[in-house]
Amino acid sequence: MTTPARTRVAPSPTGDPHVGTAYMALFDKAWARKTGGRFVLRIEDTDRNRLVEGSEQQIYDSLAWLGLDADESPELGGPYAPYKQSERLDTYRPFVDKLIEDGHAYYCWCSGERLAQMRKEQQESKQSNTGYDRLCLGMTREERAKLPGFSETPVVRMLVPDDVTLSFHDLIRGEVKAPRPDDQVILKADGFPTYHLAVVVDDHLMGITTVVRGEEWISSTPKHLLLYRWLGWDAPDFAHMPLLRNTDKSKISKRKNPAARLMWFREQGYLPEALRNFLQLLAYPPAEGEQEVSSFDEFVEGFDWGKISTVGPIFDVKKLDWLNGVYIRSLPTHELADRIVSYALESGQWSSVPEGGRETVLAATPLISERLVTLAEALPKLQFLFDSDYDLSINPASVAKLKDNAGEVLAVAETTLKDLGEWTTGAIHQALNVALVEGMELKPKFAFAPIRVAITGEQVSPPLFESMEILGKDSSLARIARLAQEL
Structure with missing residues (x-):
């Protein structure tokens, strides 16, 4: 029987949450659920210079939107609170002092200018062993102060031994060998721990058993394993996920690709369940013949670290578009209509719901659902239903494509529809079919094109007769009369 796993995702609130946060959280939560364990959200906010106001709340909101909310977090609390590193500062110092006392760490008084000069000289000489040159190792403050490049406030560095173990077992990759680390700073001059110390201390104290993170952290793992050993702790299992890549194989970044921003998907009108399914497929490509559309519960049921491909998955939004369409069409009409209205309000397409707006969207949703890719497209397709008859914007290009007899067609249509008693899709279609x-x-496409432009303002629109039924008799006749007059 598998031991219940404790997993965590630990983003930094330094801007819009990265889609990689959700990617890791998905596998964290799935493994915790699979084993009957717990999924923890920890906020790593020790880099005070890069904090962005509002970013922390965006992390909570976007993970909750995706259904990847945690079992323990700064919002929810839990047995290992606090879950924000800035509120745990007193926790780290005793471990730093122990490492110094045991000879595994030392003070370094080198100034930023001195370190920059050192790196420059190393690059120019093309020496293989780059990294800190240990000038301060074994020195007292007074001894170091006599030398150039002295800083009043020291940092604390690890003393990485010559025989440091560089290989480790990874749940996804098997045996992995990492490059040799240098003497990493573990406590900064401002008294805040660096990521490398804080992550080890917090993961141990919070009982984390499985660390899921991107493959860029492989090179840091020997440092972390050293800290576990020096502090007398059992190390967790590591699973280093393949990096998400753009279609040109470059690493996905918020600077180059808007889709790297987790909030972007919500802004564009993607469904959270479709995005979650898409992220599952990225690292977990289905075998030939396997189902691509699968729920989170199905994903959990078949979860296996061995199935994860180590090749950096291509972040192809076209695949997400297809998935989103599938999920949109699987929703009951009333639920899809609710989501369209919610999106319209959230995105600013509507400042408030117009009178009768919900009922109109509900009636019109079946007309557009088959061709809908995102929720963002829905309201623009239906806008003609909300415009007043005389404010409707009629596209001049659509008018220009009408045949010369369009005015006559509209006149006959108006006369025919005035006398129509039953205003239903079938009755409208039949009456216009008989008359035109x-x-x-006339061929149907020439018979109905002028009416479509009059009703919707465009040559291409949702189904015409259904739209006219929703719009009502008075508005339909007013629009037909308006375009006839203009022609």
């Missing part, structure tokens, strides 16, 4: 297709001997 049979009576005027």
